[in-house]
Amino acid sequence: MKVRILVSFKDSVLDPQGQTVKNALHTLGYRAIKDVRQGKVFEIDLAGATKADAEKIIPEISDKVLANPIIEKFTWQIIEA
Amino acid sequence: MKVRILVSFKDSVLDPQGQTVKNALHTLGYRAIKDVRQGKVFEIDLAGATKADAEKIIPEISDKVLANPIIEKFTWQIIEA
Incomplete structure (x- = not known):
């Protein structure tokens, strides 16, 4: 996914x-x-993960690693099942 | 737009x-x-532009300013009409 x-x-x-x-x-x-607003995009390959796995993992890693929740926001979507 | x-x-x-x-x-x-692949995202406000304007301007500025066409690729979409 x-x-x-x-x-x-x-x-x-x-x-x-x-x-x-x-x-x-x-x-x-x-x-x-x-x-113009500039941001970052991450495309992540989650091998063998289900949609439920992604819904658990992605917000976690976004808050911990990918974004600084004090000044940044994130949105995510599945682009390949 | x-x-x-x-x-x-x-x-x-x-x-x-x-x-x-x-x-x-x-x-x-x-x-x-x-x-994980990391990239950049730009959200651009094109005041008073039509879809045709965007189709002319966006590939131009992407090739000239936003991306380095030798090593980078870009995709774009209208997110608000």
Whole structure:
């Protein structure tokens, strides 16, 4: 089973990396871009795991390792059964 | 319109960051995890853009700014009309 986890800053947290990308795009003339938020994506191969296993493991590892729950949020989905 | 762009290494490119995360998870006892690939995610707010605009702009900025097309690939989708 393959799982995709998206980790991004909470909305209340400033994202200087995203701001820098936005500024670079404006400099290149892409004025339609009003905001950029950058985050991380993890694609994890869980061999032989069931959906119930994933529902236990993924939030655990996201909180412990992949994201900093004080400033980041995560969402996840199964992308391959 | 909000667009999400996922940027990750091509399958043929080694991902040392993902390997490090995998090793950390193994150390914590998560043995079911067979592979981890890490990438970047961008959420971009395109004010007043149509789907056609996005189809022109997003591949352009992905190739020029967000991803390195030599070693990275990207996929994108509209997440909010």
